[in-house]
Amino acid sequence: MTGSTRSQTRVVVLAALAVSVALLLPPAIASADQIAYGCDNDLCIVDPDSGSPTNLTQTAGVTEREPAWSPDGTKLAFTGNLPGAGWELYQLTVANPTIATNVSQTNDRTEGGAPIQWSPGGERIAYTAIYDSNAPPNLGYDVFVSPAAGTAAPTPIGSTSAQENYGRWSPDGTQIAFARRQAGAGGIFIGNADGSGTPVALPNGGGGIQPDWSRDGTRIAFVADGGTDLIRVARVDGSGTPVTLGDTTGLNVQGPFFSPDGTRVMWQTQQTIYIRNADGTGTTTTVTHPGLVGYSSSWSPDGTRIAFSAYESTYNKIQIWVANADGTGTPRSITPDGLTNVDPQWKPDPNAQPPVDPPVVPTRPPVTVSLAKFHKLYITGGPIPYVPIAYVICDYPTAAALAAGCKFHADGTVSSPGKSSPGHRAAAKKKIKFGSGSLDLGFGEEGELRLKVSKAGKKLLKPGRKLKIKVKIEQRVGDDPVVETTKTLKLKVPKKKGKGK
Numbered sequence: 001m002t003g004s005t006r007s008q009t010r011v012v013v014l015a016a017l018a019v020s021v022a023l024l025l026p027p028a029i030a031s032a033d034q035i036a037y038g039c040d041n042d043l044c045i046v047d048p049d050s051g052s053p054t055n056l057t058q059t060a061g062v063t064e065r066e067p068a069w070s071p072d073g074t075k076l077a078f079t080g081n082l083p084g085a086g087w088e089l090y091q092l093t094v095a096n097p098t099i100a101t102n103v104s105q106t107n108d109r110t111e112g113g114a115p116i117q118w119s120p121g122g123e124r125i126a127y128t129a130i131y132d133s134n135a136p137p138n139l140g141y142d143v144f145v146s147p148a149a150g151t152a153a154p155t156p157i158g159s160t161s162a163q164e165n166y167g168r169w170s171p172d173g174t175q176i177a178f179a180r181r182q183a184g185a186g187g188i189f190i191g192n193a194d195g196s197g198t199p200v201a202l203p204n205g206g207g208g209i210q211p212d213w214s215r216d217g218t219r220i221a222f223v224a225d226g227g228t229d230l231i232r233v234a235r236v237d238g239s240g241t242p243v244t245l246g247d248t249t250g251l252n253v254q255g256p257f258f259s260p261d262g263t264r265v266m267w268q269t270q271q272t273i274y275i276r277n278a279d280g281t282g283t284t285t286t287v288t289h290p291g292l293v294g295y296s297s298s299w300s301p302d303g304t305r306i307a308f309s310a311y312e313s314t315y316n317k318i319q320i321w322v323a324n325a326d327g328t329g330t331p332r333s334i335t336p337d338g339l340t341n342v343d344p345q346w347k348p349d350p351n352a353q354p355p356v357d358p359p360v361v362p363t364r365p366p367v368t369v370s371l372a373k374f375h376k377l378y379i380t381g382g383p384i385p386y387v388p389i390a391y392v393i394c395d396y397p398t399a400a401a402l403a404a405g406c407k408f409h410a411d412g413t414v415s416s417p418g419k420s421s422p423g424h425r426a427a428a429k430k431k432i433k434f435g436s437g438s439l440d441l442g443f444g445e446e447g448e449l450r451l452k453v454s455k456a457g458k459k460l461l462k463p464g465r466k467l468k469i470k471v472k473i474e475q476r477v478g479d480d481p482v483v484e485t486t487k488t489l490k491l492k493v494p495k496k497k498g499k500g501k
Helices: 399-404 455-460
Strands: 012-014 035-039 042-046 064-069 075-080 088-093 096-102 109-111 124-131 141-147 155-157 163-169 175-181 187-192 200-206 208-213 219-225 229-235 243-247 254-258 264-269 272-277 285-288 305-311 318-324 341-346 367-370 386-393 406-416 430-441 446-453 466-477 483-492
Touching: 035 064, 035 318, 042 064, 064 341, 075 124, 088 124, 124 163, 141 175, 163 208, 175 208, 187 208, 200 208, 200 219, 200 229, 208 254, 219 254, 229 264, 243 264, 243 272, 272 305, 305 341, 318 341, 386 406, 386 430, 386 466, 406 446, 406 455, 430 455, 446 455, 446 466
Parallel strands: 141 163
Antiparallel strands: 012 386, 035 042, 035 341, 064 075, 075 088, 088 096, 096 367, 109 124, 124 141, 141 155, 163 175, 175 187, 187 200, 208 219, 219 229, 229 243, 254 264, 264 272, 272 285, 305 318, 386 446, 406 430, 406 466, 430 446, 466 483
16 A cells, blocks of 8 residues: 555545454553564554553454564564555554554565564664565565665665575664575675675574574574574674584474573474573573464563463464563463464563664655554443444644644444335335444544444344444534545454453
8 A cells, every 4th residue: 555545535534344343442552561463463562461462453454463673662563464555564653553654665575474673773674575576686585674764765685686584683783694595605694784785604604594693793693504403603703613502403493582681592493492591501491382383482671581472272372472581480371362363572671772773864755554444343332332433633734624623423324124024025124323423623633433332223232243334424624514424334243242342
């Protein structure tokens, strides 16, 4: 999707097109300690101690996945497949998750498939994309760096004559380590983050994949992918002998990842997470879970805990689990919500002092999209149920709007078949007023237009029932004539009551 996503009625952004209801709470972010993850096809965050999930995006017909925190913990980068745009790289502000910036803005490749990582200073994002066509010189995967604000085209790191992925930032933000697949010359390479120069091979990194930098920038951990798959740590300057931490031959490996203080390395195979001192000393700590699945695990900022994805005991849904990094205790599920939850990423320490990124010179305007346009319908309001139907913004720049603001009113109706007797023609459908609602906004304000469900509408809210609600929205900007919009939205009443009901 490119350009503005506001509707033709200027300030109304419809909440959904045809969706099933999820019992979701509106975003309310408070805890400093949080884990971001993919929840079904949305982005969620959860407090690892209280286990109170919040759905940030709440979109229908749209998939967001692979979240990655900015260094200051205020934003999330992710890949998404918004209609008309294919898979692109986006970022949003956690405190206002209804607007996302299209970072990549490409139409010839699919972003995603390897960890997304912000630069240490938070101005750029490194990611992997695969070209939609493999015609030369594009031969598959490539590593890119884009300004987080989407104000310049992606910069390729490396060469399009080889398959490259898994780009990881050096701690000072000047270099990118990545894995290259090329006959006779594959392995871990290091290139300049601005795309200049020719990347050089990591000494002792031949055949390696999945690199990660130590926090002091002197070492890189990787999987030595050859006759045997070894977890190794090598010095960037080529000195000394690489340290072998474990053997993962024949196993599907996620990681390795350095701990926040750089003293330990974590990697994951089927059913087991391994943690060992980066210098190879000591014994290997293991965290096991029979339902472990192949998504990357994540360190807590203080290095005392880890988060990972695993099936619950029924092997029905995948949940996010937290365990002690020293192997003590029993892993604990923090997302008992019936969703499929993957890709946990622990929020960084907001008090850390990252290096300053070099400035980005804008070469194109940023493109933003309204995720609220795709919001799922849900029921909230306790004994007086409400159904949010639209996210509206009073931003039409006229003198009248500046002075008088915007007014919105919505009415929702449901058609119900009339009663008929055997042998007689079915009675005509009758319209039942489902609910109505109004909202007044000053210029520059935004809010949620909701239907307050009527008494007749409450009778229709039977568990499991599917409703088609015809909604008419009237809006007035300043003293302009009223503009009317109509839309039919689908609502599925939850079978059981839960949070938000």
